[in-house]
Amino acid sequence: MNTLFRFTGARHRATRGLLLAGALALGLVTPAFAEPPLEQTEIRYQGWAGQVTFIELADDLGYLAPLKLKWVGNTISGPQDIQTVVTGDIDIGGAFYGAILKLIAARAPIKAVVGYYGSDANTYYGYYVKDDSPIKTARDLIGKKVAVNTLGAHLEFVLREYLARNGLSASEAKQVTLVAIPPVSGEQALRQGQVEVSALSGVLRDKALDRGGIHSLFNDTDLFGQFTGGSYVLRDKFIKDNPDASRRLVEGISRAIAWAQTTPPEEVRARFDRIIADRKRNEDASSIKYWKSTGVASKGGVISDAEIQVWIDWLEKDGLFKPGQIKASDTFTNAFNYFRPGKTADAQ
CATH class of the missing domain: 3.40.190.10 (Periplasmic binding protein-like II)
Structure with missing residues (x-):
C-alpha cells in the first residue's frame, strides 16, 4: 500500500511538472521567481x-x-x-x-x-609647469593663467584649496586666472605658452610626461590623499x-x-x-x-x-x-x- 502510494505520488508530481513546463513554454503562467519588468529599459x-x-x-x-x-x-x-x-x-x-x-x-x-x-597613487590630477618655468610656489601663481577642463569643478576647487593652504588671501587668489580648455588641449596650451600651468590627469598626464619637459607643481592627492x-x-x-x-x-x-x-x-x-x-x-x-x-x-x-x-x-x-x-x-x-x-x- 505504501509502495503504491509512493509510486502514484511520484507519478502525479511528474505529471504536474510536465504540465507546468508546458504552461510556461506557452506563456500561460509566470514562474514565482521571475523578476517584474522594469519601468523603462x-x-x-x-x-x-x-x-x-x-x-x-x-x-x-x-x-x-x-x-x-x-x-x-x-x-x-x-x-x-x-x-x-x-x-x-x-x-x-x-x-x-x-x-x-x-x-x-x-x-x-x-x-x-x-x-x-x-x-x-596611480590616478590623480597634477598641476604641471614647464621645466624652465619660474613658478616654484603657490605665491608665484599670482598673475598667471592655469588651464582647467571647466570652471566651478574639481580642478578649480583643488587649486583654490592649494592657494589658501599656502597663505594666499582671497584677493590674491582672484589674481590667478583660470582658463577653460578641453583636456586634450591642456598639454599643448602649456607648451605653447598660452597658460603657465595646466592641470593634467591619467592618460593625458602620462603621455605629456613621456614627452618630457614638464613637471608637477602639486597634485590633488598632496592635499586630500x-x-x-x-x-x-x-x-x-x-x-x-x-x-x-x-x-x-x-x-x-x-x-x-x-x-x-x-x-x-x-x-x-x-x-x-x-x-x-x-x-x-x-x-x-x-x-x-x-x-x-x-x-x-x-x-x-x-x-x-x-x-x-x-x-x-x-x-x-x-x-x-x-x-x-x-x-x-x-x-x-x-x-x-x-x-x-x-x-x-x-x-x-
Whole structure:
C-alpha cells in the first residue's frame, strides 16, 4: 500500500511538472521567481571620447540587462553632464561633488547615487609647469593663467584649496586666472605658452610626461590623499518613477566599478580597447594603454557622508554656502548600490 502510494505520488508530481513546463513554454503562467519588468529599459547617457565610462563597462559585462544604453553624444565636462541630467535630456551623468552640491543648493532635483572617479597613487590630477618655468610656489601663481577642463569643478576647487593652504588671501587668489580648455588641449596650451600651468590627469598626464619637459607643481592627492571626487546622479523623478530600473542601473554600475577595482589593469585595458573598437565612434583609443586604476576609494563606489562633507565645508568656508544650508546625507543615496551597507554583497 505504501509502495503504491509512493509510486502514484511520484507519478502525479511528474505529471504536474510536465504540465507546468508546458504552461510556461506557452506563456500561460509566470514562474514565482521571475523578476517584474522594469519601468523603462532605455537609459540615455553621454560618453567621453577615447574613454570607457563605468556605465558602458557595466553594459559590456552584462550587469545592466535588460536595460539598454542609448549614447546621445560626448561631453568634456562634469558640470555639463549633470546639467543635462537636470534638463531631462539624459538619464544619468556624473560630476565632481562640488558641482553636484552647487546644483542641489540651486534646488536641482537630483541625487548622487554612486561614486565613479577619484584620486589615488596611480590616478590623480597634477598641476604641471614647464621645466624652465619660474613658478616654484603657490605665491608665484599670482598673475598667471592655469588651464582647467571647466570652471566651478574639481580642478578649480583643488587649486583654490592649494592657494589658501599656502597663505594666499582671497584677493590674491582672484589674481590667478583660470582658463577653460578641453583636456586634450591642456598639454599643448602649456607648451605653447598660452597658460603657465595646466592641470593634467591619467592618460593625458602620462603621455605629456613621456614627452618630457614638464613637471608637477602639486597634485590633488598632496592635499586630500586618496579620495572619491564625484558621483553619478539621477533625477529624483527618475528614481520615483523607475525604482526597479534605477536599482538595476546603479547596481550594475557599482558592480562594474568593483570589477575594475579588483581585475588586473592589463585585463581592464584590454576590455576597454575592445569596447572602443566595437562601438565604432571613430575615436583615438591610444590613451587606454595608460589606464592604471579607478581612483575610487570605496568598494563599488559606495558614498559616505565624509567624502561629501569635505566639499560642503569648503563651500561654506568660501562663502558660497551658508552654514548648515546643505546636509550631506540629503544629497545622496546608497539604496541602489550593490555593495550598500547591510546588503549581503557588501561582505563579498
